Amino acid sequence: xxxxxxxxxxxxxxxxxxxxxxxxxxxxxxxxxxxxxxxxxxxxxxxxxxxxxxxxxxxxxxxxxxxxxxxxxxxxxxxxxxxxxxxxxxxxxxxxxxxxxxxxxxxxxxxxxxxxxxxxxxxxxxxxxxxxxxxxxxxxxxxxxxxxxxxxxxxxxxxxxxxxxxxxxxxxxxxxxxxxxxxxxxxxxxxxxxxxxxxxxxxxxxxxxxxxxxxxxxxxxxxxxxxxxxxxxxxxxxxxxxxxxxxxxxxxxxxxxxxxxxxxxxxxxxxxxxxxxxxxxxxxxxxxxxxxxxxxxxxxxxxxxxxxxxxxxxxxxxxxxxxxxxxxxxxxxxxxxxxxxxxxxxxxxxxxxxxxxxxxxxxxxxxx
Amino acid sequence: xxxxxxxxxxxxxxxxxxxxxxxxxxxxxxxxxxxxxxxxxxxxxxxxxxxxxxxxxxxxxxxxxxxxxxxxxxxxxxxxxxxxxxxxxxxxxxxxxxxxxxxxxxxxxxxxxxxxxxxxxxxxxxxxxxxxxxxxxxxxxxxxxxxxxxxxxxxxxxxxxxxxxxxxxxxxxxxxxxxxxxxxxxxxxxxxxxxxxxxxxxxxxxxxxxxxxxxxxxxxxxxxxxxxxxxxxxxxxxxxxxxxxxxxxxxxxxxxxxxxxxxxxxxxxxxxxxxxxxx
Numbered sequence: 001x002x003x004x005x006x007x008x009x010x011x012x013x014x015x016x017x018x019x020x021x022x023x024x025x026x027x028x029x030x031x032x033x034x035x036x037x038x039x040x041x042x043x044x045x046x047x048x049x050x051x052x053x054x055x056x057x058x059x060x061x062x063x064x065x066x067x068x069x070x071x072x073x074x075x076x077x078x079x080x081x082x083x084x085x086x087x088x089x090x091x092x093x094x095x096x097x098x099x100x101x102x103x104x105x106x107x108x109x110x111x112x113x114x115x116x117x118x119x120x121x122x123x124x125x126x127x128x129x130x131x132x133x134x135x136x137x138x139x140x141x142x143x144x145x146x147x148x149x150x151x152x153x154x155x156x157x158x159x160x161x162x163x164x165x166x167x168x169x170x171x172x173x174x175x176x177x178x179x180x181x182x183x184x185x186x187x188x189x190x191x192x193x194x195x196x197x198x199x200x201x202x203x204x205x206x207x208x209x210x211x212x213x214x215x216x217x218x219x220x221x222x223x224x225x226x227x228x229x230x231x232x233x234x235x236x237x238x239x240x241x242x243x244x245x246x247x248x249x250x251x252x253x254x255x256x257x258x259x260x261x262x263x264x265x266x267x268x269x270x271x272x273x274x275x276x277x278x279x280x281x282x283x284x285x286x287x288x289x290x291x292x293x294x295x296x297x298x299x300x301x302x303x304x305x306x307x308x309x310x311x312x313x314x315x316x317x318x319x320x321x322x323x324x325x326x327x328x329x330x331x332x333x334x335x336x337x338x339x340x341x342x343x344x345x346x347x348x349x350x351x352x353x354x355x356x357x358x359x360x361x362x363x364x365x366x367x368x
Numbered sequence: 369x370x371x372x373x374x375x376x377x378x379x380x381x382x383x384x385x386x387x388x389x390x391x392x393x394x395x396x397x398x399x400x401x402x403x404x405x406x407x408x409x410x411x412x413x414x415x416x417x418x419x420x421x422x423x424x425x426x427x428x429x430x431x432x433x434x435x436x437x438x439x440x441x442x443x444x445x446x447x448x449x450x451x452x453x454x455x456x457x458x459x460x461x462x463x464x465x466x467x468x469x470x471x472x473x474x475x476x477x478x479x480x481x482x483x484x485x486x487x488x489x490x491x492x493x494x495x496x497x498x499x500x501x502x503x504x505x506x507x508x509x510x511x512x513x514x515x516x517x518x519x520x521x522x523x524x525x526x527x528x529x530x531x532x533x534x535x536x537x538x539x540x541x542x543x544x545x546x547x548x549x550x551x552x553x554x555x556x557x558x559x560x561x562x563x564x565x566x567x568x569x570x571x572x573x574x575x576x577x578x579x580x581x582x583x584x585x586x587x588x589x590x591x592x593x594x595x596x597x598x599x600x601x602x603x604x605x606x607x608x609x610x611x612x613x614x615x616x617x618x619x620x621x622x623x624x625x626x627x628x629x630x631x632x633x634x635x636x637x638x639x640x641x642x643x644x645x646x647x
Contacts, residue, residue, distance in 0.1 A: 084538035098546035
């Protein structure tokens, strides 16, 4: 069922946590609310579920406005970060709880609970108590319990936050698969951009109680609406520069400027580590040098120190490192293959003055 | 690093420390209990049973049982309610209320009894009013119950509140989203969560109610066959040089206390098995 929130506002003891948030989730979609901790994502989810009342604004489920409807009548499934299983009930009793309290026929409840146990792959564990399960299994029980009464929408609050990294990856893929199977409109909250980009149909970036951007994972990645989004999803290098004769002068490097910027304008450039290229360079006294090389698995992280500036981080394939014979202490030169430029004064939340279309510029030696 | 006796004391020192500990246990705890039983049985079972079965003693047991039952029920209901309010709600004066809960732990029971006399006595604010409406509090059952409630006030609250705080509200919120009504949540989620703590609190309340002397002494008037509870009966019999009666009633009180300790241990064992926690 379609979810829509309009102009939601919520403050806790005078501190605004949600500020005029609006977005919609189309029927059957899996949408991520992504943002740093304390940004208001969970509060938005709790308002949609009815666990929290908004100060103002509207919540619509399907064709009806529900923001004054009690949580128990909204038909919303909710999955908590710490599972919130009932410790004194078995897996089967936990899963059947939603139907039992609605006075369904015990035989029907048992059958549906069994179906849910199979759906989440917990055959044979129906009689276990929550403390006898692993974290991943508990979260599956929590999901089965939320899905058992066939909710109109499913809301998940940091669903994988409490399980360890390896299980998290598995659960993530499994949730996507399950969503495609069940088809229930779902919203999940996460602060992990990888998680959001990997499994969501759409990502809503929430920061400081506001929606910063709402788009497909690809749009968010390729065309961040502002510097905050670019930094949050890119986790990259940040340079200050000034426009000079159609180029952006970063001090140690000049790169082509996007169209529409004025001469002399101050810009901030954001560049992902995967878009920084490192090559052997001339051994000038103030040349950038490799300070550290770290192994990340599929890529190598190379930290380059530039005298008098912040270090630049590059991620390059191990093969490139070998081919170019790069080692700690070597002088290098840098190229930025793609980057985004944003107006400097408006860094926090204002839209970018311009975003360069992603392309590749290779500097021909004159950069450094 | 865990410091053990071995690290601090030499071999002889260890032996001395162990002996001292055993001696302490023996002199302070085991010997008095054991000696009472020995002395009591010296009167012969027939005399003891006759003393226990005397009308005055039986009345004292009944009164103590009744007061304990009322104290347990009232404390279970209001102690739980108060714990929920203190943990879940924010209101002005909450910290003060929270601190006041512990006052009965620190106040001498006789002083507690005195408070009741002042309030409900013939010259007391409430006493005068209640007297004129024909309700007798002092030197009657209501007074004994009120004094007992005062001294047992903290037990349930102090057992239940930390468990509630630790459990948090997520399970209850989950139940809400699953369609449960407030009463359903209370009986099927909240109460099962605190059931062990409530059990311990009730047991402590019962133990204290059974043995309460000081507070009850002041408010009851100690009227034989009317307002005399079992501990008061022991005191009376002792001062009247009826040692057989004093011993007989004492062993019953001790037997009940031991039974409650056994129940507590069984509960802990069961809980350990079910929840696999150390308690």
